Amino acid sequence: xxxxxxxxxxxxxxxxxxxxxxxxxxxxxxxxxxxxxxxxxxxxxxxxxxxxxxxxxxxxxxxxxxxxxxxxxxxxxxxxxxxxxxxxxxxxxxxxxxxxxxxxxxxxxxxxxxxxxxxxxxxxxxxxxxxxxxxxxxxxxxxxxxxxxxxxxxxxxxxxxxxxxxxxxxxxxxxxxxxxxxxxxxxxxxxxxxxxxxxxxxxxxxxxxx
Amino acid sequence: xxxxxxxxxxxxxxxxxxxxxxxxxxxxxxxxxxxxxxxxxxxxxxxxxxxxxxxxxxxxxxxxxxxxxxxxxxxxxxxxxxxxxxxxxxxxxxxxxxxxxxxxxxxxxxxxxxxxxxxxxxxxxxxxxxxxxxxxxxxxxxxxxxxxxxxxxxxxxxxxxxxxxxxxxxxxxxxxxxxxxxxxxxxxxxxxxxxxxxxxxxxxxxxxxx
DNA sequence: GAATATTGACAGGATTTATTGTCACATACA
DNA sequence: TGTATGTGACAATAAATCCTGTCAATATTC
Numbered sequence: 001x002x003x004x005x006x007x008x009x010x011x012x013x014x015x016x017x018x019x020x021x022x023x024x025x026x027x028x029x030x031x032x033x034x035x036x037x038x039x040x041x042x043x044x045x046x047x048x049x050x051x052x053x054x055x056x057x058x059x060x061x062x063x064x065x066x067x068x069x070x071x072x073x074x075x076x077x078x079x080x081x082x083x084x085x086x087x088x089x090x091x092x093x094x095x096x097x098x099x100x101x102x103x104x105x106x107x108x109x110x111x112x113x114x115x116x117x118x119x120x121x122x123x124x125x126x127x128x129x130x131x132x133x134x135x136x137x138x139x140x141x142x143x144x145x146x147x148x149x150x151x152x153x154x155x156x157x158x159x160x161x162x163x164x165x166x167x168x169x170x171x172x173x174x175x176x177x178x179x180x181x182x183x184x185x186x187x188x189x190x191x192x193x194x195x196x197x198x199x200x201x202x203x204x205x206x207x208x209x210x
Numbered sequence: 211x212x213x214x215x216x217x218x219x220x221x222x223x224x225x226x227x228x229x230x231x232x233x234x235x236x237x238x239x240x241x242x243x244x245x246x247x248x249x250x251x252x253x254x255x256x257x258x259x260x261x262x263x264x265x266x267x268x269x270x271x272x273x274x275x276x277x278x279x280x281x282x283x284x285x286x287x288x289x290x291x292x293x294x295x296x297x298x299x300x301x302x303x304x305x306x307x308x309x310x311x312x313x314x315x316x317x318x319x320x321x322x323x324x325x326x327x328x329x330x331x332x333x334x335x336x337x338x339x340x341x342x343x344x345x346x347x348x349x350x351x352x353x354x355x356x357x358x359x360x361x362x363x364x365x366x367x368x369x370x371x372x373x374x375x376x377x378x379x380x381x382x383x384x385x386x387x388x389x390x391x392x393x394x395x396x397x398x399x400x401x402x403x404x405x406x407x408x409x410x411x412x413x414x415x416x417x418x419x420x
Numbered sequence: 421g422a423a424t425a426t427t428g429a430c431a432g433g434a435t436t437t438a439t440t441g442t443c444a445c446a447t448a449c450a
Numbered sequence: 451t452g453t454a455t456g457t458g459a460c461a462a463t464a465a466a467t468c469c470t471g472t473c474a475a476t477a478t479t480c
Contacts, residue, residue: 041342128338132251169410173387180386200379
């Protein structure tokens with residue numbers, strides 16, 4: 001109990017160091033979690049099932065995550081990061097007009113969603129199953145989206161820049177509109193073409209900016 | 211098995227008929243469900259707890275509901291009905307201008323939410339915990355809201371009435387904006403005054419209508 | 421007042437799932 | 451090649467909760 005000699009037996013295994021193996025397992029679990037959560041839903045998913053999908057055993061699950069909730073948070077964070085990166089790239093490349101910026105946001109967002117329906121399902125739907133202890137996860141992601149919208153595309157909020165509160169509500173409303181339409185789109189199995197959805201929301205964004 | 215003699219022993223008890231008692235119990239369970247779901251969350255709520263709150267035993271739970279899911283659907287339907295009625299009344303009383311209609315919708319909606327935070331929590335947050343088998347419940351409620359917005363307040367969609375699809379997306383977007391802002395408001399414990407929220411969304415609704 | 425429907429309290433089986441533990445096998449290093 | 455460590459399959463414990471069944475107490479009708 002007194003002197004733990006750091007116990008560093010760490011040795012390479014299959015060409016990977018201890019840390020590499022561990023983070024590899026973690027990634028596999030995150031990927032498996034994404035797949036299982038999206039396929040059968042958060043509630044129905046079991047730790048065992050996720051481990052089978054990852055080709056690992058429960059023991060390694062608890063090596064990286066404390067619980068199913070914990071894993072979901074990691075999976076969700078992964079999704080948020082991914083869509084954030086896509087938005088960033090698209091915004092960098094876009095012209096500096098309100099319309100170009102708005103279109104860039106919508107194109108990137110809905111593009112990512114359509115590219116990978118499993119990812120979309122976690123990002124938009126399964127996250128809602130978390131319950132009240134973890135709703136802050138969703139809320140924080142939405143807030144981040146909202147803040148980015150305000151700072152990265154100020155072109156969309158030219159007016160009431162004096163009234164900060166009003167702008168915040170407007171931004172939250174726009175985020176809500178985008179996310180909600182996206183959710184319906186996913187749940188409808190992408191019935192309408194992406195471009196149609198984008199044009200519909202573009203109307204709303206541009207109307208709000210004027 | 212062949213002839214069930216309808217077994218109608220039905221007799222009055224405490225001044226109520228069989229049907230009255232049963233529906234009374236059902237109502238008590240719905241009320242208790244609302245309270246418990248809103249207080250500790252859908253996931254954490256147990257059938258037993260709800261029964262205690264209702265002053266009934268599990269046996270009567272299963273008399274009216276097949277499962278916790280089933281009860282929640284009833285609770286949620288109750289909430290939707292309630293907010294629907296409030297919207298109906300408010301819209302009847304409002305003038306026929308876009309602004310009056312929009313304000314009526316927002317006032318009624320956020321008024322109901324503020325009046326009863328437990329109700330609001332179920333309507334806006336707990337419903338998201340249902341998981342993928344039951345997401346249609348939420349979606350249908352949103353669709354209903356969206357359709358009502360289009361039919362009851364056509365003043366808000368004066369433009370592209372030719373392009374039906376576009377109008378639908380716009381309506382869905384507005385519903386998403388309203389619901390999302392409402393959710394944030396509830397989660398923030400009504401930090402801002404209601405009127406401020408309403409004004410912010412009014413901006414958006416009126417901008418979209420022009 | 422007797423018979424019977426109705427209710428309320430409670431117990432307990434059954435099921436599900438998380439979480440920890442054991443053991444044989446595979447891999448790397450001396 | 452031998453030994454210690456990493457890994458994977460699987461068992462077993464533990465806990466939670468659903469759902470059903472029993473039984474005595476209560477209310478109503480005849």
